[in-house]
Amino acid sequence: MTRRGFLKWFIAGFGALSLAGVLYPVVRFLKPPPAVSSAIGQVANIGALDSFPAGQLTAVTVHGQPAAVQNLNGKYAVYSLICTHLGCVVGVTGDTFKCPCHGSEFSPTGVVTHGPATLPLPTYHAQTQNGSLLVGPIDLSGAKYPTWYTGEFGA
């Protein structure tokens, strides 16, 4: 291969690579983003009941948001894992909640046991059907909750 030929291919290859580097984000940009607003208010099947062991919290994703399923001897509750303080994702250990950002802690029933959060974790409407757990919209009626639970476009 001649030096000129090599340089030609090198420049062409580098140009094609640069072009691809620009086009990739542009194509991704034009792809419609997942609709957040339409997911809110829908009912989602988040899995079979036996995948949620009794006496502990199981982290799941509900309508694209982090949540945890609680199984109290066949009584199921789905808590949002978004902290009521500043919107961090709360961690679950055993049957309690602890936020890694500012140290808020919540009891197994979502009540604040340690600040700085002041509001309990909101729950999702949930019911069992044919051995699976169906989860509906989030229940924000208990308090004046921050806006981040409703998604960017409101519930």
Added chain:
Amino acid sequence: MSTTTEGRAPEAAPAPAPEKRGLVDWLVGRLGLSATMEDQYNRIVPKHATNYIYCFGGIAFVLFIMLAVTGILLAVYYQPTPDAAYQSVINISTHVQFGWWVRSIHRWSAGGMVLLVFIHTLRVFFTGAYKAPRELNWLTGVFLFLITLGFGFTGYLLPWDQKAYWATKVGTDIAGSVPLIGHFLLVTLRGGEQISAATLGRFFDLHVLVLPAIIVALLLGHFWMIRRHGISGRL
């Protein structure tokens, strides 16, 4: 007896080997641009102009290209109504893939373009490049600077947040303080006495339709004249 084999055409004079030509050469030939291309190739950048301070106009143009591309992309998701504008911008920044990236490029390039157009103007001023015969190019340059500021002013309102609202309130109030025609300017810019949906619509129209058309026309004139005049002499 001829030596030519029967049924075979007599040997013609060998045709000149076709020159190896690429797509660019083909286009140049078809469009009759060889003289124009020759002219571009034969231009010599004067030694005194091979200097970074002569690059600012070119950088400003690169920023303009980036702003045009990212602006076209942002317009895919932006919605210019008071109800939806802010949420659509938040949507671009948080949900659209690479939306934060496209919007950030647009935002930073916008600031950079204002800065670089200004520095370019200073360079032209201090190297005396505005002098005869280049007065008209200086003039288009002044208008290009004002159009760039116009882009900045109209684009600032589009996110429709508090900062946008109050910046536009102050800016249009200043327009309103012009003697005699001030009130006319104010209501024309705002589409009424107050900043409202009409203001957002007008600023959006200016930002994506009116100003781009004007700036492209002025840029063509600006670049045609720099080719016509050549780069100004050294100090």
